Amino acid sequence: MSTNKVIKEVEVYCREHGIRFTDQRRMALEIIASSKKPLGAYDVLAEMGKEVENPKPTTVYRALDFLLEHAFIHKIESLNAFVVCHAGHSHEGSQFMVCDDCGKVEEVHLCHLPKDLKKKIDDTGFQLTRWNTEIHGTCNRCQP
Amino acid sequence: MSTNKVIKEVEVYCREHGIRFTDQRRMALEIIASSKKPLGAYDVLAEMGKEVENPKPTTVYRALDFLLEHAFIHKIESLNAFVVCHAGHSHEGSQFMVCDDCGKVEEVHLCHLPKDLKKKIDDTGFQLTRWNTEIHGTCNRCQP
DNA sequence: TTGAAACTGTTACAATATAACATTACATTC
DNA sequence: GAATGTAATGTTATATTGTAACAGTTTCAA
Structure with missing residues (x-):
């Protein structure tokens, strides 16, 4: 699934559920969804650094927490890294x-x-x- | 299973397989096997500190690596913590x-x-x- | 007994993650 | 449209988890 499609779907989901899909959250999701491999939080941070001035770990972890909470991404615990979720539905x-x-x-x-x-x-x-x-x-x- | 029993079994296993069950490894295993909850590497380190002078992270991680390699313990990835294995047999x-x-x-x-x-x-x-x-x-x- | 391999000691540091508190943006109600 | 409460962000500092690199020691087997 293309990054754009993922973003669009999440956009719709958030609009429908009254959830705020802010720029930081979108940026983090775009970065993760564009990657062929799982990314660590600091990889995401580095990528964000190309778009905004000197982002902080806190910023990334907040975005990741949000994305995890709504299962837009998953954490691969054995790698301390994150991947986009392609399920298109929530799952426990x-x-x-x-x-x-x-x-x-x-x-x-x-x-x-x-x-x-x-x-x-x-x-x-x-x-x-x-x-x-x-x-x-x-x-x-x-x-x- | 009691800590002693775990240690004894691992002792036997190591003797039979020509694996060296050194003091550090035994100490780490005792600490983990005695705990009712999973312990982090630095918890183990702190416990080891009660028995030997100023142990270092490297020491603990080496012992943990050994114990993991032979599946005497498992790592709970989502907690970054370790538990003793009670299976009594190897398993993938x-x-x-x-x-x-x-x-x-x-x-x-x-x-x-x-x-x-x-x-x-x-x-x-x-x-x-x-x-x-x-x-x-x-x-x-x-x-x- | 000596040589190779495994294990340990030591120092330094890398990578991952959170706490705490101040500030700003947003949505709701009056 | 001003007041208010909540959610989101900014900022600084620090906690937690895990490795690299290299020197020294022990062990076991040839």
């Missing part, structure tokens, strides 16, 4: 394939937990709010 | 329930990926080496 869980060779990440859209895991969780009385699976390995293109 | 994937209230973490021992996810991965030609699922929510005890 995510799954990613992370290539340790080229660094690219692909989201797997099976937005559900396996039955036996769900059962085990329910059996313990655990009330889940969100979950995340990160699968490391080597992608198709990077194999010998 | 882990699943954790993380209580955002009390901070306790429980490992779920369903050491396999769901079929449909495995299929999707295989279909893309991705070669997986390891995976990790972190489930956040509220544990039984912390619910109203």
